Amino acid sequence: MASGYIDDFAAFISASPSSYHAAAEVARQLVAAGFAAVDETEPWPVPEPGVPQRGVIVRDGAVVAWAAPADVEPGTPFRIVGAHTDSPGFKLKPRPTTGAAGWLQAGVEVYGGPLLNSWLDRELELAGRVVTSDGTEHLVRSGPLLRIPQLAVHLDRGVNNEGLVLDKQRNTQPVWGVGEAQVEDLLAEVVAVGGVLASEIAGFDLVTADTQPPRVFGLDGSLLAAGRLDNLSSVYAGLLALLETAGNDGGPAPGHISVLVAFDHEELGSESRSGASGPILDDVLSRIAGATGADGDALRRAYAASWCVSADAGHAVHPNYQEKHDAVNRPIAGGGPLLKINANQRYATDAHGAALWARLCGAAGVPYQEFVSNNSVPCGTTIGPLTATRLGIRTVDVGVPLLSMHSARELCHVDDPRWLSAALGQFFAGA
Template identity: 70%
Template sequence: MTSLSAYIDDLAGFITASPSSYHAAAEAASRLAAAGFVRRDEADDWSEVDPGRGPGRAGRYYVVRDGAIVAWVQPTGAQPTTPFRILGAHTDSPGFKLKPKPTTGSYGWLQAGVEVYGGPLANSWLDRELELAGRLVTTDGVEHLVRTGPFLRIPQLAVHLDRTANEALSLDRQRHLNPVFGVGDLRQADLIGHLAALAGVDGADVAGYDILTADTNPPARFGLDNELFAAGRMDNLTSVHAGLTALLEVSENDEAISVLAAFDHEELGSQSRSGASGPMLEDILSRIGDDLGATVSERLRAFADSWCVSADAGHSVHPNYPERHDPANLPLAGRGPLLKINGNQRYATDAAGAALWARCSAAAGVPYQEFVSNNTVPCGSTIGPLTATRLGIRTVDVGVPLLSMHSARELAHVNDPFSLSAAITAFFAGA
């Protein structure tokens, strides 16, 4: 997309369509399918469903595993040692997840029993109209996506009843974060039955579910020259969208196999079958190599010549808390994506990765800026070190600078998601 406004509008649409990781994977799959990508089932023998594949044959494919998706473009000239160019991101965001027996309540209020998912900025979720979104799985094993629209709210205690709320707000995760969704007789309420009805299935047939909360306030541009952008789940749907947009522009004549790997469960540490610590990416890269006739040695040669860009949101300098940032490295929203650096390898960037990102940014004609944590502030991490460790593929960490990360509603400058996609497009093109 050459227009910044069109890109931001499309990003807003992607975020709106993706209230959960399962919806994000489904929305990405829908866009890929519309562009001619073919879905692959991991249980199939890919050589049987597409017997003509192999060296010299182009292809555009994707695989969905739960709330994760991996898509790739295999160029016409792909050989057993053709390297991969991988954009890694994650589909999940912090929030709250429904517990078993989720219909609760007291004193006439109906409430949803939830547990904390990841590390949300809990106070930001108070007094917002939230929705429930995710998947129901019926006894026949079929998955049904569902979302409620505005349905719940976590009400804050009035300041008249807590005069210290503005000085020392303390939220007990068990007692204070259960949202309300109505009033009435608890014995007659059935939250899962309501979700099942929305999905068009019988509540008695629902055998399992992965349902999370999402803020329903739509994404918005505002501020001077309409340059600010606020939305939920920008960590990390900005990266998923940027990688998806770039992959859709890849030419099949490029000399590398371009891959989008959008994992689930990063906010929990990535240790799942659809997380970056799991086998999903390695499984698919190995099967691509098998289709190309690669030996183990040739596959390792391909990995040795490959690159992964791990894209995850980062921190812009906060004007009200500048002391929380490194005094010499103060990335500002609107000045380009972050090159994320950590001496203890919480980010995978090294000198070679920094040089790669400089080339990609220059080829795209966009700026970038370095980010490093203040030594007194613990540094988070990303899928970057996990992917580098599991596959031995050179990896660099980048991302869009945000304010209010892990809030129900995060803040960015419109230039930065647009620039990230442009640099990733250059990365896939071989910069």
């Protein structure tokens, strides 16, 4: 089993309760491995002849890192691993301190498409960023503070037979104490451990996160349960692949520029300045190319020769709902990462992408399996088609098979994330 990888991955999950924390943690590990933190507001560093270049930027809850080899020149293509840092849940509303019937509550708004019932009766924290009146940004997390309590079965006798239906406004507001909303201040509780005064906060982006740590369990410790496997499983796999191929102990592979991009706001449709529909990836790639002296034609030639592996979690066949899956293509947990295919281009994989993924997994010595949807159960989409559409870069969609996707706590086999990282490592290595 992949105990070392899973231990490190679990630590990454625990350090990343929000997209802002995840982006910061990726950058922290890369800087520790020799990548230079680059400021987007400053001129881009010009590569020194014969010297590899490594850099990383953080834009809000997104992060982009790159490793350019010593032989970089105008028109050098890119090999990009794309993922996303955000996960479904709840986001704190303005004027968040509310309450009723003697309980203190938090005003929250549904973020993305969470499985609402999975968030009930869990000890939650608030995590993200606050911005003080002078414009300074602070990352904060409250620790266990909130809980969305379910109605007792004695007061809802039909719930087990008729099903649980939750009103997104009325039934999802968590409690965090007892008292009067006019007296208490939820933000003060959130920032108290961070040394920020609530009176100084001028803005905030705070989301809920389950505080139960990742847990390995099951037969031979083969299963991993954790929050945010969608899509920190891909973020960490790409991070480790980049560290192992371009970190302090090795140089970037020749012939291409390795890029890791972890976008924010994928769960909302990616339409933001830090999302896959926004300009962030094009901004970074064009500035990297521009620093080599590439003009517009050289950049387009680079794009035409580039690849993107869009890595996002997918579905394993659920044993209790087998009819929801395709009758023939039936990926299992522990069967290897998924090659995600969709005739309607909800995934960007084509025949060339399938051939690339087969080659990468073969070079890494790991299995893989195809995923397609049941025709009666339309699938979601990823950053893959968005990247292919915006930049014209050939893209293939892959990911780790999960159960309980979009639950507060998802499930995977311990081998699949490690195998995904190994295949991505071969991608960065030039296989």
